[in-house]
Amino acid sequence: xxxxxxxxxxxxxxxxxxxxxxxxxxxxxxxxxxxxxxxxxxxxxxxxxxxxxxxxxxxxxxxxxxxxxxxxxxxxxxxxxxxxxxxxxxxxxxxxxxxxxxxxxxxxxxxxxxxxxxxxxxxxxxxxxxxxxxxxxxxxxxxxxxxxxxxxxxxxxxxxxxxxxxxxxxxxxxxxxxxxxxxxxxxxxxxxxxxxxxxxxxxxxxxxxxxxxxxxxxxxxxxxxxxxxxxxxxxxxxxxxxxxxxxxxxxxxxxxxxxxxxxxxxxxxxxxxxxxxxxxxx
Amino acid sequence: xxxxxxxxxxxxxxxxxxxxxxxxxxxxxxxxxxxxxxxxxxxxxxxxxxxxxxxxxxxxxxxxxxxxxxxxxxxxxxxxxxxxxxxxxxxxxxxxxxxxxxxxxxxxxxxxxxxxxxxxxxxxxxxxxxxxxxxxxxxxxxxxxxxxxxxxxxxxxxxxxxxxxxxxxxxxxxxxxxxxxxxxxxxxxxxxxxxxxxxxxxxxxxxxxxxxxxxxxxxxxxxxxxxxxxxxxxxxxxxxxxxxxxxxxxxxxxxxxxxxxxxxxxxxxxxxxxxxxxxxxxxxxxxxxxxxxxxxxxxxxxxxxxx
Numbered sequence: 361x362x363x364x365x366x367x368x369x370x371x372x373x374x375x376x377x378x379x380x381x382x383x384x385x386x387x388x389x390x391x392x393x394x395x396x397x398x399x400x401x402x403x404x405x406x407x408x409x410x411x412x413x414x415x416x417x418x419x420x421x422x423x424x425x426x427x428x429x430x431x432x433x434x435x436x437x438x439x440x441x442x443x444x445x446x447x448x449x450x451x452x453x454x455x456x457x458x459x460x461x462x463x464x465x466x467x468x469x470x471x472x473x474x475x476x477x478x479x480x481x482x483x484x485x486x487x488x489x490x491x492x493x494x495x496x497x498x499x500x501x502x503x504x505x506x507x508x509x510x511x512x513x514x515x516x517x518x519x520x521x522x523x524x525x526x527x528x529x530x531x532x533x534x535x536x537x538x539x540x541x542x543x544x545x546x547x548x549x550x551x552x553x554x555x556x557x558x559x560x561x562x563x564x565x566x567x568x569x570x571x572x573x574x575x576x577x578x579x580x581x582x583x584x585x586x587x588x589x590x591x592x593x594x595x596x597x598x599x600x601x602x603x604x605x606x607x608x609x610x611x612x613x614x615x616x617x618x619x620x621x622x623x624x625x626x627x628x629x630x631x632x633x634x635x636x637x638x639x640x641x642x
Numbered sequence: 643x644x645x646x647x648x649x650x651x652x653x654x655x656x657x658x659x660x661x662x663x664x665x666x667x668x669x670x671x672x673x674x675x676x677x678x679x680x681x682x683x684x685x686x687x688x689x690x691x692x693x694x695x696x697x698x699x700x701x702x703x704x705x706x707x708x709x710x711x712x713x714x715x716x717x718x719x720x721x722x723x724x725x726x727x728x729x730x731x732x733x734x735x736x737x738x739x740x741x742x743x744x745x746x747x748x749x750x751x752x753x754x755x756x757x758x759x760x761x762x763x764x765x766x767x768x769x770x771x772x773x774x775x776x777x778x779x780x781x782x783x784x785x786x787x788x789x790x791x792x793x794x795x796x797x798x799x800x801x802x803x804x805x806x807x808x809x810x811x812x813x814x815x816x817x818x819x820x821x822x823x824x825x826x827x828x829x830x831x832x833x834x835x836x837x838x839x840x841x842x843x844x845x846x847x848x849x850x851x852x853x854x855x856x857x858x859x860x861x862x863x864x865x866x867x868x869x870x871x872x873x874x875x876x877x878x879x880x881x882x883x884x885x886x887x888x889x890x891x892x893x894x895x896x897x898x899x900x901x902x903x904x905x906x907x908x909x910x911x912x913x914x915x916x917x918x919x920x921x922x923x924x925x926x927x928x929x930x931x932x933x934x935x936x937x938x939x940x941x942x943x944x945x946x947x948x949x
Contacts, residue, residue, distance in 0.1 A: 468704075468733045476704060477732045480724050486694045487729055490701015490709075497662075497683065498705070517725070520694035527689075 366409065367576040373443050374404040375632065378605045380439035380452055382628050385619035388435075388456040391464070394615040395509055396436040398540040398573070398600040403440045405579040406505060406536075422501045425491050427475050429484020430509035430538070431465035432617070437474070438462050446473055482515025484508060485535060489525050492533040492593075503532045503587065511543030513554050519564065525593040526565025534586045535566075535595040538573065540602040542613040561595045573598030605632050643799045644742055646781030648673025651710060654789050655681045661789055662702055664688060664711045666695045672712035672742050672799075692717045696725035696737070703735040708789055715741030715757035715798060719764055730794045731769045738788050739764075742799040744774075745884030746917045746925045747834055749801070753916040762889025764796040765862050771795040772862040773815070774883075774891075776836035777806045780859060783813035791815060800834050800884065802922055807836055807857070816860045818868035824852035825875045827940045830895050831882040832858050835910070835931070839882050842936035851944055864894050870902045878906040878943030882936055884926075887911030906946065908939045 377400050385391040411424045428437050435455060441447045454460035461471040465479030476487045488506035495502055512518060525533055537557065541548050548554050558568040567589045571582035579598065586594040602616070603609035606628045620628050654661040655677050662684040663677045669687060678685040688695045692713055699709040711718065718741050719726055730737045741760055748756045764772045773788065773795060775781040781799060788795045809821060821836065822843055831839040836857045843853035856872055858864070873879055879899065881892040892909040899905055910931055917925060926932050941947075 476700065477728055480728050482693075483697055483725055483729050486697020486725070487701040487704070489694075490698035490703075491705055492701070493686065493698065494702045494705030494707055497707070517691075517693040517697070520688075520691035521697060524688050524691065524694055524698070528686075 370404050370408055370576045373408050374400050377404060377436065377439045377443050378632055379629060380442060380449065381435045382606070382620060382625055382632065384439065384452040384455045385435050386622060386625040387453050389619065390456060391435050391619050392432040392617050393619050394542065394602040394609065394613070394617075395430065395433040395538065395540065397604045397606065398602050399433050399436045399507065399538050400604065401574045401576065402507070402536055402538065402579060402598055402600070403436055405576055405583065407440050407444050409580060410583045411505070412502065424502045425475055425488070425495075425504045427484045427488040427491070427504065427506040428466060429478055429488070429506055430481060430512050431478030433509070434462075434466045437466065441473060481509070481512040482517040485518050485521035485525070488533060488535070489521050489528070489530065492525075492530040493528060495532055496530070503534055506533065506535045508535060508537050510537055510539045510541065510548055510554060510557070511551070513537065513557060514552050522561065522564040522566065529591045530593050531589050531591055533593040534583070535593065537595060537597045538600050539597050540600045542602045542611070542616065544613070544616050546613050558597055565592055567592055567594035569594060569596045571596050571598045573600035574604055607631050643775065643778050643781045643804060644671075644673045644801070646775070646778035647740065647785050647797070647799055648676060650782045650785035652676040652680065654786065655684065658708065658789060660706060661708045661710065662686065664695055664699050664709055666690055666692050666713045666717065668713050668742075671714070672740060674712060692721040693725050696722045697729055699737045700725075700729040700733060700735045703737045704733065708736055708738070710738045710740055712740040712742065714755065715744040715760045716755050719760055719796070720757060723763065727767055731767045734769050735794060736792050738795050738797060740797045740799065743801045744798040745800050745834065746912065746929060746931065747800050747802045747884055747922040749922045749925065750919050752919040756917040758885045758912045758917065760796070760798060761861060761883065761885050761891060762893065765889065765894060769794050770862065771860070772798070773860050774798045774832040775813070775859055776833060776857050777804050779806055780813055784815075784859065787813055787815045798833065802834065804834050805837050807840065813859065816863050816865060818865045818872070819857040819859060820872075821855040821857050822853070824854040826852045827878050827880060827944050828854040828856060828872045828876045829880045829882060829936060829940060830856045830858050830869065830891065832861060832891050834884050835882040838931070838933040839936055841933035842940060845933070845937055846940060851940070853940055858891055858895070861891055861894055864898060866898050866902070869895060869898050873899055873903045873905050876905070878908070880908050880910060880936060880940050880943055882910040882931070884931065885911055886914065888914060906943050908943045910936055910939055
C-alpha cells in the first residue's frame with residue numbers, strides 16, 4: 361500500500377483498525393460495532409497525528425490525555441492502541457473474555473493505559489474537565505481530548521460539565537462528538553432531538569468546529585483550529601456514518617450493539633478491503 | 643462537626659499541596675471558606691451540579707491530586723451514585739466525598755434534606771471506605787487520616803453541634819473505639835448517637851447493667867475482629883445510628899455477628915421511614931432514637947424480652 365502522504369498513512373492505519381475491530385468483535389461474539397466503526401477515522405487522526413505523547417501515552421509531563429467517554433465503542437480504542445503498538449495485536453482477541461484486560465467497557469484499573477473507566481454515558485466530559493484543571497494547576501502543557509457519542513449528549517451531566525468548562529475557561533479541553541445520528545432505538549432526532557447541537561454548545565460558551573469525520577484533511581484542520589482556541593473549551597462535531605466501512609450495515613441503527621458471525625465477517629472484511637475506508641484527498 | 647472538618651482542611655491546604663477542595667454551591671455550609679480564602683487556586687466551585695462535582699474530582703484525583711468533594715449528604719451520594727460507582731470506585735480514584743447534614747438531626751428542612759440512606763448506599767460500593775465521626779474533634783482527625791490514606795472514602799458529617807466525647811485515644815482508621823467497657827450489653831454506635839449511647843450506658847450502670855459503648859466510626863472497612871471480640875463478652879448487642887439501620891451500621895454489625903458470633907441484637911435507627919420537619923430533639927424522640935430508647939432496648943436485649 362502506498363503510504364507516502366500523511367493522509368494515505370492515516371487511511372492505512374484506519375483500515376487496519378477497522379479490520380481488527382471486525383475480527384475482535386466477531387471472536388468476542390458481542391460488542392458495539394456501529395459506533396466503533398464510525399469513530400475510527402477520528403481516533404486514527406488523534407492517535408497518529410494530533411496527540412502529543414512519548415513512551416507511554418499516559419501520565420508523562422506535557423503529554424496529551426485521551427478520555428473515551430462513550431465506553432461501549434472501546435473495541436475501536438483497543439484496536440487503535442494495538443495499531444500504535446501500546447497493546448499486542450494478539451491481546452485484542454481476548455476482548456470480553458474472562459480475566460482479559462480488555463473489558464466489555466473499558467476499565468482503568470485493569471488497563472491503566474485507559475485514562476478512566478467508562479460505560480455509563482455522560483461521565484467522561486466531567487472527568488476530562490477535572491484533568492484539564494489538574495494540568496493547569498500542575499502547569500503542564502498537555503491537552504485533554506474527550507471523545508463522546510452523539511446519543512450521549514442526551515445525558516444531563518454532559519451539560520453540567522459543558523457549563524463548568526466554559527466558566528473555568530479551559531482552553532486545554534477539546535471535546536469530540538461522533539455525530540453519526542443514530543442510537544440504540546433509532547435516529548437521534550426521533551429518539552430525542554439533539555439539533556441544533558452546535559448552537560447548544562455555542563450557547564454554553566464553547567468554540568464549535570464542524571468536521572467531516574471520515575475525511576482526514578477535514579479532521580486535521582478541525583483539531584488544528586481547536587488547539588488555537590484561547591480562553592475557552594472547544595468541541596469538534598464530526599459528521600460520521602454508523603458502521604462506516606462495511607456497506608451492509610452503514611447507517612443502520614440495528615447495528616449499534618451487534619457484531620458479525622464468522623460467515624458474515626468474511627464478507628465484511630472483503631467489503632472493507634475493496635472499498636477502502638476514509639477518503640484521503642487533501 | 644463541620645468545624646472540625648473545616649479546620650482540618652485549612653491545615654491540609656497548608657501542609658499537603660496536592661489537597662484540593664470542591665463544592666456544589668455549599669462551600670460555606672461545608673466549612674470550606676478558609677480553604678477557599680487561603681488557597682483559591684485549589685478550590686473549585688462547580689455550582690449546583692453534583693454529577694459534575696464527582697467527575698471533576700475524579701479527573702483531579704487521576705492526575706495525582708487529593709480532592710475533597712463536598713455537599714449535603716442528601717445530594718452526595720443522593721444525586722450522583724452512578725458517578726461515584728464508576729468514576730470514583732471502579733477507577734479506585736483517590737477522591738474523598740464529604741456529605742454534611744446527614745441524618746434526622748438535620749431537622750426543620752424535612753425529609754428531603756435528612757439523608758438516612760447514605761451509609762447503606764456507600765457501604766455497598768466496592769473500594770469505598772465509610773467514616774462517621776462522633777464529634778468535632780473526631781471529624782478533624784478523620785479528615786486528616788483520610789487525606790493520608792489512598793483510595794475512595796465517604797465522610798459523613800451532621801449539621802448539629804454535638805457535645806464532645808471524652809476519649810483516651812486518637813482516631814484510628816478501621817478500628818473500633820471503646821468509649822466505655824462493659825460485659826452485659828454492647829452498644830455499637832456512630833456519629834451523633836455515640837453521645838446518646840454514652841448517656842444511656844451511664845443510667846444503666848446505676849441499674850447494675852454494664853454496657854460497653856463502642857464507637858464504630860469506620861463502618862467500612864469494619865473492624866470485624868474488634869466487633870466480634872466485644873460481642874463475645876456480652877449477653878446482647880444494640881446498634882445505634884442516625885440513619886436507616888437496614889444496610890447501615892445495624893446491617894454491618896448484624897452481618898458480621900451472624901457469621902462469627904450469633905448473639906441477640908436490636909437496632910436503634912430509622913425504621914424504613916422518611917423523616918419530617920421538626921427540631922432535632924423532637925424528631926429523635928418521635929422516631930425512637932434517644933438515649934431513653936437505647937436504654938429501653940438494651941434492657942430488653944439483656945433480659946431477653948421483646949418490646
